[in-house]
Amino acid sequence: MASITLKTPSLSYDIHIAAGLLRTLYPRLKKLYPAKKSFRPIIVTSENIWALWSKDVLASFPEPPTVLFHPVGEKHKRLAAVEKLADQMVEAGADRDTLLLALGGGVVGDLTGFLAAIYMRGIPYVQLPTTLLAQVDSSLGGKTGVNLATGKNLIGSFHHPLAVFADTNVLATLPPEELRAGLHESIKAGIIYDPKLFKYMQANAEAILAADPAALTKVVAASVKVKAEVVGLDEKENGLRMILNFGHTLGHAIEAATQYKQLLHGEAVAWGSIAAVQLAVSRDALSEEDANKIVNTIMTYGPLPQFRADAKRLVTLTAGDKKRRSGRRAFVLPKAIGTVEVVYDVTDAELLSAANSMLTLMKAQA
Incomplete structure (x- = not known):
């Protein structure tokens, strides 16, 4: 496995690159937290990605996490989608101990990161990029945001993930x-x-x-x-x-x-x-x-x-x-x-x- 550390003056986190990371996800998430610290995972993904990779993701979880779905496509990367997901998080009982997991490409990653940045003034999240573009670029660096009709990513925030897990197995299913x-x-x-x-x-x-x-x-x-x-x-x-x-x-x-x-x-x-x-x-x-x-x-x-x-x-x-x-x-x-x-x-x-x-x-x- 290749692990690359992104270090800034304010924080650092690791980007892990290897085959099969999704199947061992839960114990990897636990390592991000101090001993005995609890966290409540909520996955944001699209229906097509979940259909392909849900078995791998769930393989290591002691109990199924809440899963929220977002439509595929850049045209859906808008504030209305963030509000809808935030309402669903409230209904699911999400609080400051909730850990968002962005399972998808750049749209899901950007939108989930922005949601994490503003929900209850900021909660942690982890990137699980499923496209090559997301693995090499959009999942790391802390840029989050949504589009306006007049331009791309005009509303957003810097909010770094706790970690990035780039499972190279997912690339085999890419069109x-x-x-x-x-x-x-x-x-x-x-x-x-x-x-x-x-x-x-x-x-x-x-x-x-x-x-x-x-x-x-x-x-x-x-x-x-x-x-x-x-x-x-x-x-x-x-x-x-x-x-x-x-x-x-x-x-x-x-x-x-x-x-x-x-x-x-x-x-x-x-x-x-x-x-x-x-x-x-x-x-x-x-x-x-x-x-x-x-x-x-x-x-x-x-x-x-x-x-x-x-x-x-x-x-x-x-x-x-x-x-x-x-x-x-x-x-x-x-x-x-x-x-x-x-x-x-x-x-x-x-x-x-x-x-x-x-x-x-x-x-x-x-």
Whole structure:
């Protein structure tokens, strides 16, 4: 088992990565608490995930915990869903000793974390990510939140889990598009911080896309290490942590423009990453050689889905991005594979040109 510790000035917790973790979950949860300290687990999940993994989850529990269901999909990651779950928790007798367990992908993880942050002014929770994207990115770092119609994750809080248990067995049941969407977040980790990870994914695409257990475990562990190191250095996103948003400025705009219905998050980030690469090349900040390596690797882990969106609309939607500071748009640009910078002077004209170039490439791939 690989265990990576995320350390910040205020706290630390472990991200455990191994096959079969769900079947030994309850004793692992008990270890998070002092001796004789009681806790009352409540699981938040979706019906399809519960149908696949309930036997594994329940295998180690002395008695069945309360299970609350949340619909699948980004469009359901809204405040109304949080209120509904909170009411269900009250009905189930949840109190300050309740431990929420987020069993699912990024939507369930983000929403459950936010619910834990605000229920009775804060209760503990644990992440049990069931998608690759959640295992390598969204389940760790403490960002929680829900969407507004005008933008993604505009309401949220920093609330770290007690631990993350990433059971790699669950990846075997992922649809191919879900696997690829998660791999795009790992490609991002290589681009922004870890050139060795990028090179590994570039050279071993066939094994990784075939869900080879050893290859996937290596990718997950390396990706988690990147995020843990970055968050440990900048917990509240006041500086370095902003590099994790590479590809997300236009990626989030694409999701909003398509009403969160046409693309998975990792797919939108992949298109946003391509636009960022093209913008960097136009500024002579990134070599053509590295640009081609990045775009070709992203495409290798495709196919990326087509979507309908106007470039001007995408630029307009970036105005609602939560990373804006003092009215300025923050944009993460690659300088080389493994190195990026955050800039605040990207103009609408530059962004429009990059968006148009991205859309042109998308049409050429049809």
